[in-house]
Amino acid sequence: MTDTLPLGSTIGILGGGQLGRMLSVAASRLGYKTCIFEPGGDCPASHVANYHFQKNYDDKDALIAFAKSVDVITYEFENIPTSALDILEAHRPIRPGREALRISQDRLTEKTFLNELGLATAPFANVESAEDMIAAVSEIGAPSILKTRRFGYDGKGQARLKSAEDAETALIDMAGAPALLEGFIDFTHEVSVIAARGLSGEVACFDPGENVHEAGILRTTTVPARLSASQRTDAILLAARILNALDYVGVMGVELFVTRQGLIVNEIAPRVHNSGHWTQNGCAVDQFEQHIRAVVGLPLGDGQRHGDVVMENLIGEDMDRLPELLKTRDAAVHLYGKAQTKPGRKMGHVNHIKGKAG
Amino acid sequence: MTDTLPLGSTIGILGGGQLGRMLSVAASRLGYKTCIFEPGGDCPASHVANYHFQKNYDDKDALIAFAKSVDVITYEFENIPTSALDILEAHRPIRPGREALRISQDRLTEKTFLNELGLATAPFANVESAEDMIAAVSEIGAPSILKTRRFGYDGKGQARLKSAEDAETALIDMAGAPALLEGFIDFTHEVSVIAARGLSGEVACFDPGENVHEAGILRTTTVPARLSASQRTDAILLAARILNALDYVGVMGVELFVTRQGLIVNEIAPRVHNSGHWTQNGCAVDQFEQHIRAVVGLPLGDGQRHGDVVMENLIGEDMDRLPELLKTRDAAVHLYGKAQTKPGRKMGHVNHIKGKAG
Numbered sequence: 001m002t003d004t005l006p007l008g009s010t011i012g013i014l015g016g017g018q019l020g021r022m023l024s025v026a027a028s029r030l031g032y033k034t035c036i037f038e039p040g041g042d043c044p045a046s047h048v049a050n051y052h053f054q055k056n057y058d059d060k061d062a063l064i065a066f067a068k069s070v071d072v073i074t075y076e077f078e079n080i081p082t083s084a085l086d087i088l089e090a091h092r093p094i095r096p097g098r099e100a101l102r103i104s105q106d107r108l109t110e111k112t113f114l115n116e117l118g119l120a121t122a123p124f125a126n127v128e129s130a131e132d133m134i135a136a137v138s139e140i141g142a143p144s145i146l147k148t149r150r151f152g153y154d155g156k157g158q159a160r161l162k163s164a165e166d167a168e169t170a171l172i173d174m175a176g177a178p179a180l181l182e183g184f185i186d187f188t189h190e191v192s193v194i195a196a197r198g199l200s201g202e203v204a205c206f207d208p209g210e211n212v213h214e215a216g217i218l219r220t221t222t223v224p225a226r227l228s229a230s231q232r233t234d235a236i237l238l239a240a241r242i243l244n245a246l247d248y249v250g251v252m253g254v255e256l257f258v259t260r261q262g263l264i265v266n267e268i269a270p271r272v273h274n275s276g277h278w279t280q281n282g283c284a285v286d287q288f289e290q291h292i293r294a295v296v297g298l299p300l301g302d303g304q305r306h307g308d309v310v311m312e313n314l315i316g317e318d319m320d321r322l323p324e325l326l327k328t329r330d331a332a333v334h335l336y337g338k339a340q341t342k343p344g345r346k347m348g349h350v351n352h353i354k355g356k357a358g
Numbered sequence: 359m360t361d362t363l364p365l366g367s368t369i370g371i372l373g374g375g376q377l378g379r380m381l382s383v384a385a386s387r388l389g390y391k392t393c394i395f396e397p398g399g400d401c402p403a404s405h406v407a408n409y410h411f412q413k414n415y416d417d418k419d420a421l422i423a424f425a426k427s428v429d430v431i432t433y434e435f436e437n438i439p440t441s442a443l444d445i446l447e448a449h450r451p452i453r454p455g456r457e458a459l460r461i462s463q464d465r466l467t468e469k470t471f472l473n474e475l476g477l478a479t480a481p482f483a484n485v486e487s488a489e490d491m492i493a494a495v496s497e498i499g500a501p502s503i504l505k506t507r508r509f510g511y512d513g514k515g516q517a518r519l520k521s522a523e524d525a526e527t528a529l530i531d532m533a534g535a536p537a538l539l540e541g542f543i544d545f546t547h548e549v550s551v552i553a554a555r556g557l558s559g560e561v562a563c564f565d566p567g568e569n570v571h572e573a574g575i576l577r578t579t580t581v582p583a584r585l586s587a588s589q590r591t592d593a594i595l596l597a598a599r600i601l602n603a604l605d606y607v608g609v610m611g612v613e614l615f616v617t618r619q620g621l622i623v624n625e626i627a628p629r630v631h632n633s634g635h636w637t638q639n640g641c642a643v644d645q646f647e648q649h650i651r652a653v654v655g656l657p658l659g660d661g662q663r664h665g666d667v668v669m670e671n672l673i674g675e676d677m678d679r680l681p682e683l684l685k686t687r688d689a690a691v692h693l694y695g696k697a698q699t700k701p702g703r704k705m706g707h708v709n710h711i712k713g714k715a716g
Contacts (some may be wrong), residue, residue, distance in 0.1 A: 008695065008697055016558050021386070024406070025383050025386065025406065027690070028383065028405050028695060029408050029693065030693055031693035031694070031695045032690065032695075033405055033705070034405075035696070043662070044364070046408075047386050047391055047392075047408050048382070048383065048386045048408075050404075050405050050406075121435075133576065272607045281642065284639065284687070284688045284689060284709075285690065292528050293684070297687050298684055299681075299684050300658055302687055304687055304688060306665060306688065306711050306713060307664060307665065317374040323657075326657050327657050329642070329660055329662055330642045330645065330662060330664065331386065331641040331642060333385050333387070335365065335387065335388055335389035336389070337366065337386060337389045337390075337391070338366075338389075339366055348389070352641075353642050353664050355664060
């Protein structure tokens, strides 16, 4: 295990939300310590991390001190300021690497990269002005969806066009931010592949999960997904192609639309992914541990699933159902320790364990 | 859920070892914070707990400050000084309660309590002097085993008597500490029941596991254990009898010898137990979460097992096998973050997931 970080080393994590929290727990399970960098106080990851740099991303001295206090740096969200990454990278390796971040931070770059790899995406057109918008609508048509190129998540920064008449309002919704008009995809369902690539280049994928969204937020992931054997193979091969092309190290979430014409890549996330939470109760090595293994240079788990799982997000008022869920047989509850319940806020998730893998 | 501690409350844990570590992780999963009290620095639990009082058990001010900073107090080991417990209990509830601690801290009290409940134990005799020893050997005979009444663990503070001639050396081994001579039990195997009792009195047991010890230290726990249906029922009923008699709140480990004459109680531990680690990968709610649920007043998980598991402790040089274990399919590795590997030291454990519950 050349280049493996010794046990007891410290993993720096940018971001202190629930993904950082579950990464910290997984790191501890493998005997590593964690240090998070997160401007907010009392954040989910701070409850279980060894150290917390509660500093801003424009605080150069803090970034340097953070980098020097850890052995490797990873992250739980992709929208990290480039200036901060430049400072950090001068001191410690960042895994997954900068190229994956650069590509996934911008929808235009991402879709272009995927197409160049030979992977299908929704048709798209760049929209930076009213003129662009007119050209884009004439090219892509409607129904379609206008999305900000950067900083979108959980359905935020998106506007639907039912017809060409919605173009103006949609553009106003973007508030001047560069955007992408994406054509409508006639898909039967959405699946995602949680794929990992190790420091020595090996790739391992978890079984694809089937995702259901509501109001742009993931509601449930069901494993196994409805996929034919050949679709399953295709999904895994295309995920591997993306990881290899990026010389990627870590876990990536790859969202796919299942259509009659084949699989279409919706988007990629260079991090552990909400649709991979089921692995906590369905696999010997879950996505969080898999990511940590990759980042510290340990061999990956093989992704083997020992049980079927339905993962359900607990969003906002879903927390009212907690007393009942805690009494539900085979329900594994995972809460994020967020002080306030707000509408649309991810407060936790439940893995309903459905028994032996089929 | 009357008397349930609100989410975000802080659970105080006495002791900072691996059990405290895994209790902290389980507490976080349910949205609670943890504060450990442990004199040692860089201890396993400190890596994942919110707060760490690195103070001694004779530091009255620190104990009061600790108690006031938490909402309820639990513990990962039973040999807590009574003086410390007195101080803590004046400020916050201690769960499991004092009676369970009093009984399990002394082998004589424990065996007497069990016999009074109508439960079988090995024959025993109190040994506080050379005269006691002569009387004990004449009553109990040999082979037998002399054990210190207090502070024994993992086979420490024990001396075997192959014949009556070993009596003198055995007594010297006790170094003047009050001891108990226990008669030899002709058992086929040892099992343990990890039982839990909630704040409102409900009892839930995990499936009994079969334990194999080496040099007095637990080596493996295999689930399911070799037990007939009626033995399984007996095991669960007797565990429940113990918990109810103590008005117990939390998880208890009950070690049983399986003999032709029935089940004999070896010892009880008023805490999460090494032989319950398999539940982390075999149950929706593991023993650590079960303990936290009891302590904060949440409903218990039902103990349902969704898979068969063989738990193997990683002791001392077993850590040399780590590279191989990390590559083993269906092996879930749990390390404790201890800085130094020492012979006989528990460094971690592996749950080998054997598939669907049979």
